[in-house]
Amino acid sequence: MYKANDKRYEKMVYRHCGKSGLRLPAISLGLWQNFGFGSVFANAETMCRTAFDLGITHFDLANNYGNPYNGSAEENFGKILDRGLRAYRDQLCISTKAGYEMWEGPYGDRNGSRKYLIASLDQSLKRMGLDYVDIYYHHIFDPNTPLEETALALDHLVRQGKALYVGVSNYDRQQTEDIAKIFKELKTPFIVNQPSYSMLNRWIEDNKLDTWAYENGIGISVFSPLHQGFLTDRYLKGIPEDSRIGRGNTWIGSQLTEEVLAKLRKLNDLAQSRGQKLSQMAIAWILHNKAVTTVLVGASKPEQIADNVKAVENLDFTDDEINEIEKILAE
DSSP: OOOOOTTTTSSOOEEESTTSSOEEESEEEEOSSSSSTTSOHHHHHHHHHHHHHTTOOEEEOOTTTTTTSTTHHHHHHHHHHHTTGGGGGGGOEEEEEEOSOOSSSTTSSSOOOHHHHHHHHHHHHHHHTOSOEEEEEEOSOOTTSOHHHHHHHHHHHHHTTSEEEEEEESOOHHHHHHHHHHHHHHTOOEEEEEOBOBTTBOHHHHTTHHHHHHHTTOEEEEBOTTTTTTTSSTTTTOOOTTSTTTTTOOTTGGGOOHHHHHHHHHHHHHHHHTTOOHHHHHHHHHHTSTTEEEEEEOOSSHHHHHHHHGGGGOOOOOHHHHHHHHHHHHO
């Protein structure tokens, strides 16, 4: 039977999610890839246990993770909980999302309707064997559903006790501001937005989503912090066959140009001067943004999680380092 590491909370950094009372680890585990149907269950279980043993308390899922076998990541996570992790349920922050295509017909396609959101959470809870999730997100803005309907559905689920907090994902600043106004009127515990963000993808800065979120007490939970593996040392000497680009398992593979590789090599040199791997510095750089609460990392093996967690050992940057990073990225 699994027994968690007694020292798991000694090194991890925990931050309040916006102005809420909920604290999340600086690094969280995302179960988008390598946890669904076709994945090696023993490896997925070891990754979850490794994460928790390192102080990662936040596990992030979505109804469609495991695509094309939608729901399979949640099913596997439910089994992982049953095999020892469920004993620590009150020490875990479990989130899931709904919004993308999930089941056949007009009620399970990409949308934000009351019917879809409520039915989807019921399905997710059943798959994971949970009474509630800690955070329930609307996964993608839906221009075809009134925003008030989406907000009221999420609020309803909180009042039912099926979600403790709510969030949105892939919403820009204006969309977030608009739904936040409704949540404020309803007194819904809306605490977080989950956008993509990395050194190579800084749209939340250009959109000023991060500035708005910080000023309005909404946390930011970042996905794709390593730009689907670009910001690691995997591609510095070529494209390995077993990498995401090598397998054709990413839609941004064509972006890995010689110009980008030159930037990555310079960033890697800077990371080494800080005593870090490129991936660790990339995560620390994101956490340097005061609007960010947590960084969601993916993994294909436990060692990657352990590597990423070491980023919290050096989160400080000198002004010269920040300037050098900006210079490299601008080249």
